Amino acid sequence: MKLDIQNVSKKYSGKKYGLKDYSLSIEKGILGLLGPNGAGKSTLLKMIATISKPTNGAIHLNKNNIIKDPNYMHKQLGYLPQDFGVYPNLNAYEFLEYMAALKGIGGTQLKQRIALLLEGLNLTEVAKKPIGNYSGGMKQRIGIAQALLNHPKIVLFDEPTVGLDPEERVRFRNLISELANDCIVILSSHIVSDIDTIADEVAIMKDGQLLTKASQNTIVDSIKDKVYETTITKEAISGFSANHVILNTIRKKENIIVRYISEENPKDSKLCQATLEDAYLYLTKR
């Protein structure tokens, strides 16, 4: 499995770009797509899913041009869009049967597949109840299930953990780890902790551009001598933030503990163990 995105741009009306000259190559495994709101994550996933066409550039899956041949992608694709909608009067089982029909999936294995997905996503007990009565997290899990109906080889999840509680997040992570053995899985999020425990590689983007794509260790290593912590007075914070990239602040009674980036070894500060969150904030804030 290989997905190649070459110099892809998406220009919206006026001069607005959703993506600008974006290139990325992905082989099997889990890629975490991290970026602040408006970075272009959904724009990229929609083009990979062939729902939207690039203004420029090419996208190939296993050397097949999926802009010219979207069916090649459809056959292997599972996709959970950000704004996934459900039919409130159907129950989970009926909805998944309906989605399977739309995808052209049928046969004797379908019932078993639906039962397995409902079980894996902890929906078996509510499978006969109308989806309209489900919580946000339950609807999201139905969305995840429909994306996996056809045993996809490439799975795109746009902000999949929105609405999931901590226990559901763990279930989701386990499901994805099993799935990713021989697939490409792309998970988008603007929350580092949503992807840092499962992603083999991380792509960080901002303003429609790719800032970096590498393993988590490589990304963290790139700032390992730059993360410091110091304590300053409340009055000093605005002057301090004008001169430094601040990663985090903890307010105490009199003072503020500041975690920040420094290229040099500053006085009165302690070097800290860098994290993926630090690297993400550094790259997207500077």
Ligand SMILES: Nc1ncnc2c1ncn2[C@@H]1O[C@H](COP(=O)(O)OP(=O)(O)OP(=O)(O)O)[C@@H](O)[C@H]1O
């Ligand atoms: N249909 C559209 N018309 C015009 N501009 C758009 C359209 N869709 C997206 N954009 C703009 O393109 C940029 C990228 O948006 P996109 O939704 O891809 O970002 P995102 O990283 O997925 O963020 P979010 O998590 O907030 O959805 C944003 O500035 C957005 O306003």
